Each structure stands twice: as C-alpha cells, then as structure tokens.
Amino acid sequence: MTRAVRSPIGLISPLRYSRLSRLACFQRTPSQVCTFSTTPTYRFKSTLLKFDQKKNDSNTTSSKNKKPNDKNGANGANGDPNNPFGNLKWKDWVIPSILMVIVLNGFAASGIDNGAQMTFQDFKTNYLEKGLVKKVNVINGTYVQAELLSGMPRFAGFSIGSPDFFDNEMDAVQDRLGIPTNERIPIAYETRTSVWSYLIPFLPTVILIGGTYYLIAQMRKKGPNSKGGPFDSIMNVGKSKAKLFNQDTNIKVKFKDVAGCDEAKEEVMEFVSFLKNPQKYERLGAKIPRGAILSGPPGTGKTLLARATAGEAAVPFLSVSGSEFVEMFVGVGASRVRDLFATARKLAPSIVFIDEIDAIGGAREKSPMRANDEKEATLNQLLVEMDGFDSSDHVVVLAGTNRPDMLDKALLRPGRFDRHIYLDKPDIEGRKAIYKVHLRPIKMKDAVTDMFAGRLAAMTPGFSGADIANCCNEAALIAARHSADFVELKDFEQAIERVIVGLERKTRILSPQEKKTVAYHEAGHAICGWYLKYADPLLKVSIIPRGQAALGYAQYLPADQYLISEEQFEHRMIMALGGRVSEELNFDDVTTGAADDLQKVTKMANAMVLKLGMSKKLGTIVFEPKDTQMQVHKPFSEETFEVIDIEIHRLIDDAYHKCKKLLTEKLDEVDKIAKELLKKEVITRDDMIRILGPRPFEEKNDAFKKYLLPKNEDGGENPHSDSGEPAPAS
Template identity: 45%
Template sequence: MNNDKKNIKDKKPKFNPYWIYGVIIAVFLAIQLFSNVGSQDGNTTNPTQFFKFVADGDVARVEIVNKRVCKVYLTKEAEQKEIHKKSVPNTLLPTTSRLPNYKFEFGDLQIFQNQLNEVIKENHLDLTPVYITEDNFFGDLLVGILPFILLIGVWIFIMRRMSGGAGGGAGGQIFNIGKSKAKLFDQNTEVKTTFKDVAGLEGAKEEVQEIVDFLKFPEKYTTLGGKIPKGALLVGPPGTGKTLLARAVAGEAKVPFFSLSGSDFVEMFVGVGASRVRDLFKQAKEKSPSIIFIDEIDAIGRARGKNAISGSNDERENTLNQLLTEMDGFGTNTNVIVLAATNRADILDTALMRAGRFDRQIFVDLPDIRERKEIFEVHLRPLKKAKDLDLDFLSRQTPGFSGADIANVCNEAALIAARNGKKEVDKQDFLDAVDRIIGGLEKKNKIITPAEKKAVAFHEAGHATVSWMLEHAAPLVKVTIVPRGRSLGAAWYLPEERLIVHPEQMLDEMCAALGGRAAEKVIFNKISTGALSDLEKVTKQARAMVTVYGLSDKVGNLTYYDSSGQNEYGFTKPYSEKTAELIDKEISELIETQYQRAINLLEENKDKLTELANVLLEKEVIFKDNLEKIFGKRDFNKEETEVVKE
C-alpha cells in the first residue's frame, strides 16, 4: 500500500519555477488583448465618407483619440438608414459605454480640423469634436520592461553555463560553484562491484580490504592502540584496475563513499578548487566514517613550483595546499579515509606523499601469467565460449597485457566470432583478437610490389633465423608478411618472464632485432627504411645499458636515471661533454657489434634463410613448426612461457 502511494506521489508533476514566468507572461498578454477589445469594435471608414456623413447630418458625436484616430457616433435616425445598418457595433463583452459606429485614422491633425470645421460651417451644424487621450498602461509597461527582462534572462543563462550546468545540484548554480562535485554512494546507492569481481591483485586487495575492515570493525584495531590510516595511494600503469579496486571498496565498505576526479577541483574562477576541497571534507566529516576517492590525483597533486611552465597555474597549488591541510593539518578528520589513484606518482608533491597523509602506497602492477588467467575467467563469464577453450594458453598469449587489455581481447574475440557467423567464441578468435590489438588491422588489399614483398619476407626471415640461433633471444612462434597496421610484416615471439636481465640477454635481443636489416644486407647487399622500429628499439636498449643500468665497462658503474622525476624538465645534462661523447661512442659500438654479429650468423646460414623466406613468400604466414623443419630443434633447454610481438 505504501509503495502504491509512493508511486502515485512520484508520478505527480514536480514544481518548476519556469511555470511562474509562463503564468506572468500569459496574464500580461490577456490584459493586453482584452484592453484592446473595445478599440477594435466599429467599422472602418475613410475621411471622404466621414465628411459626407457629417454633411448629411448623420453624425451625433466625433471623438479624436490621441490626435490620430477619429471615432464616429451616428444619430439614432441615421442608424436606421439602410447605408448605416451594418455600422451598429456588436461585442461579446458587456459594456456600459456606447461603442463607435465608425473609426478611421487620419494624417495631419491641423488639416483634418480645418476640413471638419469647413464642412460644419457650410451645413450650419451643431457639432464639436471631443479630444481624448487614451493610455494602455499594461502594454506600455510590458514594452518598457521587456528589454530588461531579456537582458536578465541572457545573463542568468550565461552564468549557469559558465558554472558547469544549467540544472540543479552542486555546481549547477553560480552561487554553488564552490560546492563539491563529488558523487555520493551510500546505503541508498547500490554498488554491485565487490572484491570477487577484482581478479588478481592479491597484495593490493589485501591492503584495501584492511581499510574496509577497519571502517567496519574499528574496535578490533583501536583496542591495541592502532590508528586508522589517513590515506592510501593506488599507483600503477593505466588499465591495471586502480579505479576498479576503488569501486570494489565502495561496494564492500557499506559506508558513505565520495567519488570524484582530480580535474573536478580545477575551475576557471580563482579560489574555487580550495573551496570545493573544504566542502568535500566537510560533507565527509558529517557522514563519518566515510571514504573519499580522488581519481587521477596528479591533476592537482603535481609538485609545487615544478610545473612545466613556472607559475602557469597558481590556482592548482592553492587547491593542493588546501588538500594538504584537510588531510593532516591543525584540525583532525575522524574516520575519514582518502583513497587516490594515479599512474604518475613520480610527479606528485613530496608533502602529499609523506606519512600522515598518504600512509600507504599500494602498487598495482601488470598481472603475471597466473593473474591473467584469473582476469580471463572474470571477463569470459558473459561470453558464449567454446567448451575446450584453454585459459592457460590464453594467459601465455598475452604477456604485458593489463586487465583493461584482456577485457578488450575478450570483447574483440566476441566481435570477430560474430562477424564470422559463429555460435561460440573459440581459440582462433582469441588469437585473431590478440593479433588485431598488438599488430593492428590486417590490410590484405594493400598494394605492394613483388620486390617489396620479397624484401619484407627476407627481413622477417632474418629476424626469425637470428632469434632461433641465439640462446637468450626469444624463439619465434609466428611470422607474417601480410601488412598489419603501419607495418608491412610482423613477428611474434615467446620470451621468458625475467625479474632481472643480464647483459648477454640484452645483447642477444639486440642482435635478433637487427636480424631484419642484416638479412637485407646479406641477400640484396643494400638496406632500406623498413627497419625503423627495430632501430628505435635497439637504440633505446643500448642507451639504457650505458646510461641507466651501468652495463658499460668504459662508462663504468654509473647511472644518470632519476627515479624521482624531479629533473624531468631540466635543461642541463648531469655529465660533461667528454662523457657525452663517450656515451654516444659506446652506444654506437654496442649496436654495430651486434649488427655485424647478425650478418655473420646469416652468412653462415644463408641457404636456410633463403629457404625460410621462400616458404614465407608462398604461405604468407609461418609458425614454429616451419622453423623446426628447416633449422631443427633448438639446443637450448629453456622453458617457454609467454608470447609477445616484436
């Protein structure tokens, strides 16, 4: 019964202030309309006929209104004449005054008066014009105030648009611009995401679960003297599940949860950001225990005084100062926890990162092979997948993929299966989806000459041959010369998951990457621009060996890498010009040595390289089995774990 009453109440139209404006306008129009009803009665005539009526003695009274309109009243006898029978006025509204029989407008008043006096004098009539001035108060008032109404309406419209919306709610009105824009999730707002929906991320889940547990059962910790942490910062690459973790916290905590983005504090008006921070924490304190989640906190948390352009945005620094004060200032925030997420922790202000503000930094890393399998299980639930689908195989095919990438793979596989008219998503659909995401869309209709196709085939065969011959290089799984994305060919490898990398492993990878250009040199005795991506990868790797990891004997055990990111915009090098020349020389020697090594390997196996390239030209796509048939099995006993594209 109560629900029925509530539904009836909800169906009732809500009050809108614009209705008042509409009623006022309607009243003005009605008054204007009905005030002119009397003036519209009476037949129209012209001055010539009027003077004839006067000469015939038919006119009893003449009224001149506002010096431009003449109202004519006939005598009782004249109204009975056949010519004037249609002049008797009819009106729908009752009136106490007599209405005119005729009405017309004239030009110059003086000329009209002279002509009328002349007709009266000639016919010896007793007729005197009466002069009347009529005012339309409401019409004149409306005309007078209408421009001001329009100006005020335009001003209100512009102010509402500038303040972030034309509707209600915080920030929607110009006077509420300093209010917080945070969305509140509480017991009235159902959040269905739980920790069961977050696959992998065991360490991160354990950290945030403890925060949720503290809010649910604070006495469990306070009896031992523990204090609630002020904040937790989720740090990690894009797509790893930082915001998903926060949504799970909102679903599990069962306490008021305020969610907003760092950019919500940024506004064109001075002081708005700090005002919104104050209002946000005021609301959180009133509903404590509560959680505040600030996504992409680097929008306001960048280190003060170290912006790309000095002094470019002082408003952002004021907002950060207010946030620092609210989190751990002179006052206290009882049972208010701040969660934040960013993938740029290196640029955050050190005052924001200290203990007492963000007490915990939770690193949300890319998933490993076991966690990728769990993520696949979550995203495969809504799909109609084949029964024999191997999740272990899929997790091996997606090294370096984040949770968002895996979700994209599952969705892309479903779209590919639907495009091909299948009833379920099978293994090949997932392989095609991985190829599509890593390499781009296949361009089978791309125009390519036979000479270019042959060059691409030998280039990719060179990569495959060198990587197969080297111990630490990742063995090849698949090679294609079908254009895909911006590349004319692509190769997929099966690398190891390494936590630390040795110099010989990096050198073998560099040599394999240069195998494509080396094959062009060995077979055609000339090189092309097709090795651009290989050269970019090798140059970055060699520079990292020399300047970051200290793997160069001549430069020594030095690193010029700044993990804090504070020198990101510096204009000076942390080494001398002599050292710069040494670094450039070392990088060049590393690359040229591996290039020559690749050439020597291919010279020794030129016949097998040619055989592999011919197979590739014929089939366009070759796999690991084709290489084993030509080169034999690899001699290196290494466990093959994952697949990656070069």
Template identity: 45%
Template sequence: MAKDNKTPQKKPRFSAWWIYGLIAILLIGFQFFGSGNLASTKKTTTSELQEYLRNGDITKILIITNTNQAKVFLSEEALQKDVHKDVSDKPLFPSTGMVPQYVLDYGDLQIFQNEITEIKKENNLDTIVEFDKESKLFTDIIFSILPFVLIIGIWIYLMRRMSGGAGGGAGGQIFNIGKSKAKLFDEKTDTRTSFKDVAGLEGAKEEVEEIVEFLKNPDKYTSLGGKIPKGALLVGPPGTGKTLLAKAVAGEAKVPFFSLSGSDFVEMFVGVGASRVRDLFKQAKDKSPSIIFIDEIDAIGRARGKNNFTGSNDERENTLNQLLTEMDGFGTNTNVIVLAATNRADVLDKALMRAGRFDRQIYVDLPDIRERKEIFEVHLRPIKTAETLDLDFLARQTPGFSGADIANVCNEAALIAARKEKKAVTKQDFLDAVDRIVGGLEKKNKIITPGEKRTIAYHEAGHATVSWMLEHAAPLVKVTIVPRGQSLGAAWYLPEERLIVRPEQMKDEMCATLGGRAAEKVIFNKISTGALSDLEKVTKQARAMVTIYGLNEEIGNLTYYDSSGQNEFGFSKPYSEETAQTIDKEISKIVEEQYQRAINVLEENKDKLTELAERLLEREVIFKEDLEKIFGKRPFEKEEVETEQKSVAKEEPAPEESAKENK
C-alpha cells in the first residue's frame, strides 16, 4: 500500500486580530441595521411637510423630542403618487418596525406642534401626532467604554513590546511576562553541532562528554552510589569555545536542551527575574532528564553586596537567590544539569560557585600550537585552497589566537583571495590575513615626511637588532615601515611558548622592546613619541616583576596581586607609602637598566644597524633572511629549532594616537 506523501497543511494560527475584526463587523452591522434602515427614507422640510399634510398624504407624525427630529409616515394611497415615488420603494433589508418615508429637523417644538394642529383643524384631518424619545443606549455605552478600551489596548501594546515583542512565545504576551525566555532546542532540527566540530580543548571536551554520558546512562554511575553532578561552569577567555561546547552538548545529548543568556532574566519589573528562574526549572523538571545552558551567567551571578546603598529591592540579587535555591535547595531538581559559561568567574558569588551547585569548573584556555593546528583543520574544511597548506606553519604564525580568532583568519584569507580575483586561497593569503588581523589594514597612502620615515626605519631596525643579539628575546620574522592600522611600523617575531618565565627572559624581552627608542637615541641623539606602546609594555612588565611575581630583591617574595579581583575596587593600596615609593624606584630602575643595555648593544653594532635601516628604507619590508645576511646566523639557533614557536606583532603607534594592545 503506497504511503501518502502529501504533507499535511498547517492550520491557520489563531490571532487576536480575528476577534478585533469580528467586533468591528458587528458594530458596523448594528449601526447599519439598527439605524432604522433609512435606505428608503428621505429628508424633507417643514413647508413640504405642511403641504403633504394639507393633501391628506400623512397618516402619522412621530415627534422625537430629545433629537428635534420628526418622522413622517405616508398612507398607502399617497405612496402611489408620483410626487412620493422616491420613497415608495421597499427597504433593502427587512425591519422589525415601521419605516418612515420622510424625516425632518424642526426648530422650536411648540411652534412646530401648533402649526400641525392648525393645519389638522383647517382640513379636518385625523393624522396621528405622537411624541417619543429615541433611545441611544448602545451609542452611549460605546462612547463611555471606548476611552477605557483605548487605554487598555495601548497599555497591552506597550507591555508586549517591552517584554520581548508583539509575537507569540514565552514572555511575548503581557500575561506571560514572568515566563522563561529559554529556547528549547530540538536535536533533529535546531542544531547539528557535535563534538567532532570542536577541535582542541581535549580536557574540557572530555568532561563535557562525561556530562552527556551521565544523562544517557545514569545507572552506570548511580549504581555505585555516586550522584550525577548538578552543574558545570565553563570558564575561559573570550572566543575559546565555551558556547561552542554547549552547542555540541545540545547536539549530542539527545535530551531537552534549554538555552538562554543571563540577561534574559533581567526585566524592568520587580520579581520577573525570579519568576522566570522558577518557570525555567519547572519546564526542565517536567522534561527531565534535561540540560539548562545559561550563557554569560555573570549578568545575574555577580557577588551580592553587603550594603544596600539604594535602600530598595535589588532585582538582580532576588534573581540570583532564586537561582541558588533552584540549583540546590529543599526542592532540588533531579536529572537537571545546569551548564553555564562566563569569562569573568572572579566576580561570581561564592554561593553560586560552591560544590552542590556548580560541582565542576571547566577551564577553557587559549589553544596551544597543537590545538591551533586542529582548529585550523576544522575551519579549513569549507575553504577552497590552491595547495596543501602547512598547518604546522599556520599554527606557529598564530600565537595567542583563540578559536574565534583562527576562524576569523580563515574567513579573512578567503576574502583577501576573492578581492584579488583568485580562484582559490593560497598560503600568502593566510599570512596577509594574520597581518591584517594583528596589525590592521595597510595605509600606503598615509602622508609621512622623509624625516619621519627615516626615524621609523631606524626605530624598527633597533628592535630587530637587539632581539637578534639577545638570547631570550624573540627572533624576528618580518619588519615593515608601511603604516598599518594605528601603527607607523610593525615587527613580527617568533617567541617561545613558555609556561613559566624567568627574570632573565623578561629582561631580555624588555630590552628588545626598548631597542626602538634606544636606536633613535644612538643614531639621532633624539627621542620621539613613537615608542608609546613600547613604554607601556615594559612598564607593565616591570611592575609585574616587582608587585606580582616577587622577582625584585628590594621588595622580596611578596605579591600585591589579588586573584579574586576585589582589590581592583578598593580605595586603598595594600602597602604603605614608603613601600609605594620603593616600588616606583625599582620599576624605574629595571626599565632604565634595560634601556641602557639596549643602547650598549646598538653602539656595538651601529654599522649593522645602519645597514639594516637603509635596506628597510629601500624595500619597506624585510625578512629574517635579510638579517642573516647582515648579522650572520643567530647564535641561539639550536634552541629555536627545539622549541615550539609562534609569531607575534609588535606595533608602534603614531604619536597622536593611543597604543594598541598587542596579541
């Protein structure tokens, strides 16, 4: 038996506009039919009425006293006359009462009545004259109710707009404002993301996969007396894949998956946030086992203040209190796991972070070189490449890049290739994309005087020379004096990926960073504002050595760093004024030592520095090979080969522009 492949037609959805239209039709119909159906009634004047009355054509005159209107009814014989042929037609619609042939508006009732009475006496007529009051009950009711209807309608419209739009769905209607705005994902239609689409993040992915396994096979874990975790918090820098992991869970779990943002609980009305939390967990419990994913949970999960400065009811704290109760209170939900993501775990409330609510904290870190290679493999699938790309090389060229940054590199490379009218993306397009993202767009038409260009060339050559001559400084890859983004020149390096950093390594990096200003001093005996980002970088590094890492002998093994982030909002320093002066002196001492060291290195290699700068002025862009021709092989080449490396751009901002933080 053949199956009927016809798709069932969707029934039209009910709309409130249907009711509005029906009411309008009824009102029009009532006015049309209830008005006496005056299709065959004609307006007349007082003089014509007196003439018809003298001729004996009128059988009845109905005087409406409250409207100053009279209705005239003719006899059957009069209707046969030609003078009344316009009103002799029968009405279009049947009426329950007699329909007048004429109506007229009179002035003074007493005068009008006396005239009719006089004509009746003169002509000995038996015309009936009656008095009545016309009822306007319906019209009065309409006009008395209409203002309230309009006010209520406007109020409902505004409430629907403020609570998420005039459409349907939870929170869309005024009576659903306390309902949850969570989107329920259907694994068959809404999301196709799986764990195969998540590259790198092996540790985080393993823990998230185990959560999915908890829901699929709970008996495997509970049979030994264990309990299913109630929540997992994904923590990490922006763009590392926290939301992507949640999408993969939605695609793999095969259970109801509720997704919403922390800001979805926030509303201008008091009590709405707590109401939405209750409704969310009620829905999740009804569909258990299920997963709730709250993105950017710091919107409602911030630490509660001890002092209520406003003296009012704090809606955000009420929402957080309700969330704490739902996650681990007397009415604890079973088989409901809460996933949450944030890049600001330091501001979250301690009660929210404790075991029993978020049992697991999964740190999603920036990918290392191996993980970056895997991420490139995922994002290169839809890219049409002209050659087999060296993914190890691309991974080394993108240090400190998050997964989102790598996706942006691949997309930017495709756009650059399309802009050049290419049929496929090449290796050079990826390198240009990295330069574009790290350094900004090239501005070859920027007006720079020859003197400024020469200063920039020696500045960049100074960076390259010092970094080439120091053991722990990052070796150079490329230098350019073409303006790019906010910078007037840029240098790309291959620094090591270190997990711990030693003082000598930090000092070599600071010395190389100050090589630009040192070159200006050595060659021109003048300095400029072009070293703004350099000074900012080395000042931060020196301050970190003294106040954070305890790498200074004068301060000793002390740190004034507060990992909880509470110290940032304090009004007092965690050290005395005397210690503050010592800190300032030590920071200045470290920076000046490295600056003098850079000057000494450049003085020893002044001829090579000049040759490098002149070549840079001639070509505008030079590479590692050019440095090898001038300086020879770097003496620390063996360490570079053995160590996994990456590239990073260091920028020199224009004097009038602010420094841009380097990746």
C-alpha cells in the first residue's frame, strides 16, 4: 500500500495522490472539475509539483488555477446567446462569482495548517526513525500533522488511509526502535470543522432570496427617467416615456440661443412670464393660456424654442414625442397621457412638450369604419387632460408639428392649444442671426463680423436653423480634416455645397462623351440664367459629380421672396429647359440628363394653370382638388379638362421655343462656357463675366448685392440697367 509509484516528476504515493487530487478539485470551479481534457495527467502533475516545491503555498496555487476559470465564467455569461442572463451587466454576475470563490476557498482550506508536505514513507525515514518527532495530531482521521523537535521545520504533514493503519505503523516503528511504551510519541485525535461547513447549507437559500430581491428591485424602478432595465418595458408599459429635463442640470438653452424668430419668441415669452409670476394674471381674473402649438417646417427650432421657454422660466421640462404614445395595445396611449400629466402636475410649475403631436392629434376619422380606436382614445385622453387643468395647476403644454393642418380641430379650441405660433424658415437677417449663434463655439481666426455672417446667410437661401447648425459643424470638420488651426471662409463654402448637393464623388468617372454632354447641358442652363432678366444670380457651375444623382449642377441664389410673378415663372421654366435645349442644339441626340428639369417645368406649368389662375383661357378658377385622396369625380367637365391639357402644353411649349431662340442666338457663348467647364470643371461668376461680359441686368437679390457682389460690379456701374435692353427671351 505504501509502495511508491514512480512518476516523471518524483515519488508520489497512491495515498497522497488521491488526497491531493481532492484538494485540487475543491479549488476549481465545477465546470473544470468535470472536464476531461486530453491532458488530464499533465494538469495533476503540475499541481503536485507546486505542492512539493512550495511550502505553505496552497493559496497561490489556487489563485493561479482560478484565473482561467473566471475567464470561462465571463464568457459563459456574455458570449452564449442562449444564456438567459446574457443581458445582465457585469455587476450582476461578478459579485455572486466572488462570493462563490470565497466560499469554495474557505471550504477547501477547512482550517488545516499543512506544514511541510511529504509522504508517510518520507516522514518515517526522515523524522520518525531518527527520533525527531515530538507529537502527532491525527486530524479528521485522514491527515496527520506532526510536531517536530526544534531545529527542524515546525510541522510535517501527510495524508493517511485510515487511523488504525497509522496507529499500527507507528507502533511497529517504535517497537523496532525499542522505545518503551511510556516514552512513545503521543498521538492525539482531533476533529476540525470549518465555519464554512455550517454556512454552505444555507448558501442556496441566501442566493435565492438575494436574487429575488434584486429582480423585484429592477421591476420597481420607474418614473420619468427610468433607465429601462430588463423588466422595465413589461412593468411600465402604461407609463409615460417622457424625458424629464431639470432646470439645474439639463436645460441650458435660453432665448439668446434661439435666433431669427423674434415674433415667436415674444409669443412664448408670455408663458414664461406666467409661470414665473402667475399672480400678476390671476389677480385680474385672467385665465392662463394652457398651451401653444409650435408649427413650421422641419428644423426651424420648434423643439429649441420650447426648451428655451423652460430654460427661461426655470421650471422642469417634460419632453415626449407624439409617436411614443402609440402602441399596439388599446388603452396604453391613454394611460401614458394620464401618467405624463400626473407627473407634470406633481412637478408644477412645469412645461410639457409634445413633439410631433400629429402622431396622436391628427384629425379623427369621419368615416363610420372607425379606423384607429387606439389613436382616438389617446387623443381623447389628451383633450380630457387639457380640460382637466385648473389654473392653479400651472402646467403649460407646448406641442410641435410640421403639419398643423392635419390636427384635430378640437385640439385647437380655446382652452386647449389656444395659441398657434408659426416658425417659418428664416430670412436673410434671421439666417445671419442663427449663424452668429452657431459660430460662437467655432474657432475662427478673426472675430465674426456682421459682414461675414451676412455673407454666409446670403449664400444659403432656404436653409433652416438645423441646416445652418449642420453647416457650421461641417465647416469645422473640414478644417479639422486639413489639420488647420482655424476655420475659414473656404471651409464654410465647401460645407454649404456639401449640405446643398452632397459629397463630391471623385470616384464616379464619366466617359469623355458623357462629360461633354454634361458640360453643354450645364452651359445651356448657365447661359439662359445669364441673359434672362428674372433669373437668380449665379454663384458657380460645376461638372463634378456630387451626391446621389447630380452629374453637374449650378448654384443660384434665389432671393427671399414671397410673391412670384407670371414672368418670373416663365423665366424659371426657360432656365430649367436650357439644359435639354442645349443638348439638342449641340448633339445629334438627347439624354436622360434633363429628367429632373422636365419634372420641375411640368410642375410649374401645372401650378400656373390649376392653382394660380395664370391661364387666360381658363380664367381665375382653381381646378386642383383640395383633397386628392377623397376625390372620385373631377370637379370640371371633359371640355375643361381638354383645355387644361392644352394650356399646360402651351405654357411649356412657349417656354421651350423661347429657350431655343435664346440659345440659338447665344450658341457661341454656350460653346465657350462648355469648353471652359470641360477645362476647369468648376467655373464661378467671375469666369462668366470674363467670358461673357457683365450680366445685362442688375441683380435682384439684395442680400447677394449687399454681401457677395464685389464692389466694382455693383449697381450703377452696370452697363445694362434694369430699364435697358429687355431680356432676349421675353
């Protein structure tokens, strides 16, 4: 039984082998204990080697063994798609794992001080037979700890198969050495239990109770700013998803950050004044306005203005999108509305902002087929909540929409959203002011002058506040890409072009013939624009492909204008046809390049005839049905329909012939511009003047004249004044 087995790393008795392997197993996680790899012996050997070589080192060994196991554990939790706890955060499994490891370590240690490790055989020959042993302790009937005489290691330890066998062996050795019975080494028997052995039976219960407590805590998490834990969506389906912005922390927006919409600001100012000082109004018996609809095209600052209102009034701001009320289940939307208003009342004075209110506030179905009960229930709840305010509630409701015409009339009734504030796209002065706001954080070389902001504003007619914000950011990105220290005008010019027509696509290679077609097409547009009185000022023409579809483009600067005359319409149509006509005049064949132009022309002619009363034959009648979807019959006779057809054709044909006449006269100029384009790819207004001479009409865009036109090209010095030679095409 004590016969030693020779192994490559030393002598190991079978007895000790089994004991140590059990110890090693305790220090591993269950998954590895059960694993049979192709090199199991190697693992045991290395563990044993460490036991042999290092004294009192069991902890280090176990920690070394633990590392790869922990890693396995982590992979198990995160990497396995079937793992139901795959979504839990690291905290959720790290803490239990650490507890587990502590428990297992404690269990493994079991309170035994191992001392110098050896086999019984070694103990016998090295200590027992030499009389170096003072006392022997048999622990738990399986392990022996021998106290040695001084000068030796203090303890020696080894495992035994059974206490009886050990007793007999001890007696046998001492008999052999002739030691009298009363001087024999005392053997004590001891039972040691670790505190862990008491605790471990309770462990599953503790884990179970802790886990349940954690899950319930997760479910209870709610409120306007709930983080949305794994159980949130089920428990909080009827809760409002509004985001709460608190004055002290989140809302830094003030009225000074909203530029170019002074009237709108003035209107909402009243709400601010009310929220700050309600007594001033209530004292005189005035009812406080409940809410306002902020409408206008996308990106004109509706959300921004609402936030600024909250910022100025220094009250909590609850922001929610109309679409967040819409759910599959009936009643959820209504419940969310109720919850939103309950929260707002609790936080009062406060502002509720419902963006895209058309998602729930759209006109209710008139048909008996009740298309959308859920939407209606939500809207009704909203109406009820707004009616339910009394003036002491001090809650103001602002709502944003791009389609105020779609809203249910009941919403707009006095006592609900009784103010309607319209935010239009900014005009030149508005854009200038918005540029000044968004240029503030941009690092420029010189201070931003009025002229500089004006120049950018003049270059970007039709831009919304959001476009301007985007443009300023793009300019800074472009400058950063060139590792510049400052952002300059040229960066802004590039950014504007990018926002208008998209990225340059240098990789889109046109064949020489295609390039030529594009050049003559664009030259046709440019020449028409140059010689037509009402054409907008031209900034540049380019034949570098850009964005999704444009192979070439011309950048014009339309003035901010609110009325368009018949003649202006005609000139726009001629300009739009210039590309196609130039192709016809310069090549044997025409291409698809004019598709977009033709669409524009047709749309304009349609509008002139059907909506704007610009056809003498048809007179000042609107033919366009208001609600095209509901229209079954045309609101006019077959004869009128024919006349409409003829008139639309006539308008387009007229424009076409005038365009052809103009370009035939200016064929040389078209040729020159096209050649210049082929040479340089991009030509500017200066190139046009160099090749064609100054434009024969004074520019009509004041912003252009003020901010962009070089001084020597200005008004009076222009050889052709407004009253001079009429436009050749007119």
